[in-house]
């Protein structure tokens with residue numbers, strides 16, 4: 480397995496994807512603009528390793544190997560790989576800019592996979608050199624734990640690219656599902672109402688976030704919507720609602736929540752900032 484994987488963006492998702500790839504034996508470059516966030520990713524990878532060691536899922540040697548396989552970098556020129564997975568900010572122009580720059584320094588065979596939750600892969604690939612090698616590869620949070628991966632075929636994505644990404648996901652122990660390039664793909668489109676309706680109930684004061692979470696968890700959901708939004712990141716969750724709202728011609732059922740907008744304005748982004756609907760220590 481001599482393939483090199485580069486992951487651009489070392490936040491909530493990028494750090495989990497990098498970990499997953501290193502655990503499967505790939506050499507990984509984890510790139511971010513922000514040195515502090517790269518350091519934070521390093522700490523989160525260390526605590527994932529500690530967790531696996533404690534549970535006897537890996538031994539010391541394997542832990543060392545996984546750690547040694549991840550190279551942290553804030554130099555874009557280090558992102559030379561067979562597969563590049565971008566997990567940066569949910570903004571189409573920034574994602575396109577990144578892929579264009581990466582196309583200049585990689586060969587034409589390198590696959591460019593976007594972890595976008597909601598943006599159009601057909602639009603992302605437009606104008607990128609060899610756009611047939613651009614596709615969606617949508618992991619779920621936490622990326623090193625969740626099995627599902629949506630593999631998204633843009634208008635000009637080749638079948639070869641899709642086949643390679645399906646195989647790659649399987650080597651990570653994931654369950655890939657091929658999806659049409661439609662707004663929010665499958666899971667995020669359905670799940671939107673889980674978040675939006677819960678936010679609506681909280682906005683009208685009919686129940687508090689904690690009450691709603693408790694009720695849904697006792698009804699069998701693994702995590703209530705507010706705990707989940709805190710885990711996802713409020714900015715990302717809001718960006719996905721905004722993107723679906725626009726994509727569905729401002730259909731009221733996808734209207735972003737004012738309560739969530741105010742949380743983002745206040746910088747209360749959830750676990751990653753220590754405060755969202757709940758407060759966190761680290």
Ligand SMILES: NC(=O)c1ccc[n+]([C@@H]2O[C@H](COP(=O)([O-])OP(=O)(O)OC[C@H]3O[C@@H](n4cnc5c(N)ncnc54)[C@H](O)[C@@H]3O)[C@@H](O)[C@H]2O)c1
Pocket residue numbers: 487488489490491492493510511512513516565566567568569570573577594595596597617618619620710711712715751
């Ligand atoms: N959070 C989730 O639950 C989740 C789940 C699935 C997919 N996604 C998608 O994954 C992507 C990343 O989400 P996240 O939650 O990890 O975000 P995040 O805010 O935790 O991390 C984003 C990282 O990207 C870096 N970054 C921003 N612009 C960059 C650039 N131009 N070049 C390099 N690095 C850059 C930031 O410094 C930050 O570290 C988004 O497209 C999001 O829709 C998120």
